[in-house]
Amino acid sequence: MAFVIYILSVLVLFFLAGAVPVHGVPPTEIFRSPVFIALMGTVCGGCVVAIGMRRRWQRPGFVLCHLGVVLVCVGALVGYGWGKQSGFRTPVSAEHATDALPRADGTSIPLGFQLAVVAAKADYYPPKAYNMFAPPEYDFVREVAILPDDTLDLPPELQPAPDALRDEKGKWSSHTVLSNGNMLQIVPPTAKYYEATLRFMHDDAASDTRVTKVNHPVTYRGWRFYLMDYSTDPYLTVSLSARHDPGRLWVIVGIWVLIVGTAWLCWIPRRQAA
Amino acid sequence: MTANDLVTALIVTACLGYGLCFVSLLGGCKWVARPLGIAAWAANLAVFVLNWRHVGHPPFGSMYQVQVVLGLCFLPLFLILRQGGGFGWLAPHFSMASCLPMIGTLFMERDLGWKRMPALQSPWFVPHVFSYMVSYALLTVAFVALVYGLFRHSFLSDDTVLERTRKAIYAVTRLAFPLLTFGLLSGALWAEEAWGAYWSWDPKETWSLITWTLYLVYFHARLSRRTRRYELAAHLLAFVALVTTFVLVNLLPKFGGGMHSYT
Numbered sequence: 229m230a231f232v233i234y235i236l237s238v239l240v241l242f243f244l245a246g247a248v249p250v251h252g253v254p255p256t257e258i259f260r261s262p263v264f265i266a267l268m269g270t271v272c273g274g275c276v277v278a279i280g281m282r283r284r285w286q287r288p289g290f291v292l293c294h295l296g297v298v299l300v301c302v303g304a305l306v307g308y309g310w311g312k313q314s315g316f317r318t319p320v321s322a323e324h325a326t327d328a329l330p331r332a333d334g335t336s337i338p339l340g341f342q343l344a345v346v347a348a349k350a351d352y353y354p355p356k357a358y359n360m361f362a363p364p365e366y367d368f369v370r371e372v373a374i375l376p377d378d379t380l381d382l383p384p385e386l387q388p389a390p391d392a393l394r395d396e397k398g399k400w401s402s403h404t405v406l407s408n409g410n411m412l413q414i415v416p417p418t419a420k421y422y423e424a425t426l427r428f429m430h431d432d433a434a435s436d437t438r439v440t441k442v443n444h445p446v447t448y449r450g451w452r453f454y455l456m457d458y459s460t461d462p463y464l465t466v467s468l469s470a471r472h473d474p475g476r477l478w479v480i481v482g483i484w485v486l487i488v489g490t491a492w493l494c495w496i497p498r499r500q501a502a
Numbered sequence: 503m504t505a506n507d508l509v510t511a512l513i514v515t516a517c518l519g520y521g522l523c524f525v526s527l528l529g530g531c532k533w534v535a536r537p538l539g540i541a542a543w544a545a546n547l548a549v550f551v552l553n554w555r556h557v558g559h560p561p562f563g564s565m566y567q568v569q570v571v572l573g574l575c576f577l578p579l580f581l582i583l584r585q586g587g588g589f590g591w592l593a594p595h596f597s598m599a600s601c602l603p604m605i606g607t608l609f610m611e612r613d614l615g616w617k618r619m620p621a622l623q624s625p626w627f628v629p630h631v632f633s634y635m636v637s638y639a640l641l642t643v644a645f646v647a648l649v650y651g652l653f654r655h656s657f658l659s660d661d662t663v664l665e666r667t668r669k670a671i672y673a674v675t676r677l678a679f680p681l682l683t684f685g686l687l688s689g690a691l692w693a694e695e696a697w698g699a700y701w702s703w704d705p706k707e708t709w710s711l712i713t714w715t716l717y718l719v720y721f722h723a724r725l726s727r728r729t730r731r732y733e734l735a736a737h738l739l740a741f742v743a744l745v746t747t748f749v750l751v752n753l754l755p756k757f758g759g760g761m762h763s764y765t
Binding site: 229230232236237239240243244246247249254256259304313353356371373375376381382383418419420421422441442443444452454456469470471476479480483486487490491494495 | 505555617679691695703711712715718722729
């Protein structure tokens with residue numbers, strides 16, 4: 229057991245080395261170093277040995293926990309070795325179809341089909357608050373929330389008249405001055421929703437159109453496309469991330485096996501589990 | 503009275519209630535402690551309801567909101583533990599642990615108009631945060647009990663308390679660890695859906711993995727007589743890592759917010 233503790237302690241030291249910032253940036257390259265990968269291989273091998281030990285099969289929670297770690301490690305290794313990924317920004321236009329994705333090192337990955345972003349839309353929450361600034365220097369005082377009844381979170385004597393806050397169309401004014409001289413400036417609204425419509429074109433098949441949103445990636449011929457961001461400056465563009473990961477299923481199964489195994493091991497008393 | 507003032511008054515009530523409940527329990531006045539604890543929890547619940555009403559969805563987003571949820575977790579967990587394992591003597595530790603996050607909320611920006619950005623609009627949002635909060639609540643209690651047990655052992659040479667504390671810490675940590683694991687791994691599944699990467703090694707993720715691994719060291723250290731001497735040290739270190747994950751990574755700009763900058 230001492231060996232397991234040493235290995236886990238070394239692992240923690242690696243995590244610490246990658247978590248503590250150097251010149252303001254955590255040195256996460258350490259997690260791609262051969263030494264770290266070898267260490268993870270040792271953890272994985274240790275789990276295999278633990279599963280193979282005598283009479284361990286009588287404790288399903290124990291086996292599932294260690295099996296989960298092995299599956300996650302194998303899936304991650306397969307994805308690291310044989311996976312492809314790309315992050316790119318593309319204009320929203322049917323004419324800008326691409327059949328290859330750029331890699332971080334400047335090379336490109338052929339897709340085997342053509343991809344174009346043909347439409348995108350975004351929606352915002354109503355403004356949530358104003359920032360309050362006090363004269364004479366107009367230093368920031370605090371954020372003043374807009375309450376559900378469209379009043380401001382201020383004492384009644386400072387409450388501005390409704391027409392001072394919103395115009396005839398209901399749009400919130402960007403600035404207003406309170407009776408005590410403090411100035412309110414609207415906080416830019418938070419994005420509520422955005423989506424992009426992707427069109428896939430292939431020589432041997434009709435074009436296929438799919439809509440991707442944040443948290444709702446689109447899968448096409450082994451590739452998964454994720455909507456990361458969008459911009460309207462200077463023209464409408466979206467940021468997409470694309471991933472082809474043959475180890476994905478292994479990792480997902482491993483994660484669920486690990487969750488179930490941990491719950492089994494910790495929550496079901498040993499005699500009952502056996 | 504503004505909504506902000508009302509929330510402040512309720513938080514102060516909750517802090518005082520939990521604090522006085524702790525003092526009463528230490529003084530053996532259970533009949534005073536019980537109504538104080540219930541009143542404090544009711545004030546804490548009122549803050550949670552006001553937050554929910556204001557943001558219009560489960561208020562699990564900003565650091566202030568999750569600390570209110572964290573404060574709310576302790577009493578129900580105590581009742582479950584007392585019912586299931588005879589851990590009623592942990593009551594002062596639970597009330598002390600309830601007080602700590604609520605004190606923290608007094609010094610935090612409330613951001614009552616906080617809205618869920620698109621990445622947070624996922625079915626994973628509530629289970630991910632909630633499982634973390636419940637596990638953090640339990641592990642905080644285990645830590646408070648550990649410090650109390652070590653104090654009694656060191657200064658009053660009370661060995662029976664330390665042994666009883668070891669057993670309680672193990673029971674509480676066993677209850678918490680699967681939830682901590684679910685929080686960690688559901689975050690990975692969510693990240694895969696949102697960004698196409700299970701793991702990005704951002705500071706919050708790395709520190710949460712450090713916390714999880716140190717609790718793993720704690721469990722492994724218990725398994726043999728030779729390594730059992732590291733058991734409590736591992737638990738203490740794991741809690742230090744937990745506090746770093748939960749609070750310091752967000753509060754210290756040096757650590758960098760990374761992909762969890764909105765929390």
